[in-house]
Amino acid sequence: LFARPFLFVKGCVRIADLPPMDRVEIAFAGRSNVGKSSLINALCGTSSLARTSNTPGRTQELNIFESQSESLRIVDMPGYGYAKAPEDKVRQWTRLIHQYLTGRATLRRVYVLVDGRHGPKDNDLTVMNELDKAAVSYQVVLTKADKPSAGELTKVISATQAAITKRPAAHPQVILTSSLKGEGLRELRTEIAMLLES
Ligand code: GTP
Numbered sequence: 001l002f003a004r005p006f007l008f009v010k011g012c013v014r015i016a017d018l019p020p021m022d023r024v025e026i027a028f029a030g031r032s033n034v035g036k037s038s039l040i041n042a043l044c045g046t047s048s049l050a051r052t053s054n055t056p057g058r059t060q061e062l063n064i065f066e067s068q069s070e071s072l073r074i075v076d077m078p079g080y081g082y083a084k085a086p087e088d089k090v091r092q093w094t095r096l097i098h099q100y101l102t103g104r105a106t107l108r109r110v111y112v113l114v115d116g117r118h119g120p121k122d123n124d125l126t127v128m129n130e131l132d133k134a135a136v137s138y139q140v141v142l143t144k145a146d147k148p149s150a151g152e153l154t155k156v157i158s159a160t161q162a163a164i165t166k167r168p169a170a171h172p173q174v175i176l177t178s179s180l181k182g183e184g185l186r187e188l189r190t191e192i193a194m195l196l197e198s
């Protein structure tokens with residue numbers, strides 16, 4: 001699946017701009033700057049598919065990528081929780097994220113990315129609550145695992161696991177990743193490939 005290139009299809013600022021629901025979709029959601037676009041690039045084995053940046057608020061649209069070999073679409077989402085963005089932008093992104101995450105029939109799973117240094121924050125839990133309510137399957141992925149110390153990471157993993165226990169739509173297993181070091185990519189690719197088979 002990830003051996004063949006993925007192509008950028010389009011960026012959508014409105015739900016109406018989305019392509020027809022003719023493929024399995026997975027989405028990468030999470031706080032601004034958590035590493036969504038970087039993880040998509042790392043998974044697809046390129047540094048330039050999704051645009052990344054040091055500055056939060058880089059991804060401002062639902063960016064659509066499609067596999068050349070399988071019926072899979074990857075959606076890179078704008079981040080949430082970026083306090084410095086203009087208010088109307090924040091409102092627009094929040095609405096777009098909410099509408100997409102809770103109203104897309106072909107959305108097979110959401111990867112909720114959480115910073116491996118900090119663990120889940122209030123707005124991550126809010127998104128998980130929405131996904132639970134909408135009965136959308138999701139899995140938590142910790143990012144930037146190369147940054148915290150081993151001790152810090154252990155604490156974050158326990159806190160993350162505690163936050164997802166008993167959540168109806170959450171996949172129990174937390175995946176630890178580093179786009180920089182390549183950690184966890186194989187595991188995540190295997191998970192995604194399994195979604196296509198089920
Ligand atoms: P928005 O689109 O603004 O919501 O951000 P994003 O979640 O797409 O984050 P992005 O991939 O643009 O990465 C944000 C910053 O984190 C960039 O400076 C990346 O280089 C850095 N980063 C991403 N993944 C990793 C990682 O695994 N390790 C380290 N050390 N840095 C990372």
Ligand code: MG
Pocket residue numbers: 036037038051052058059076077
């Ligand atoms: Mg991004």
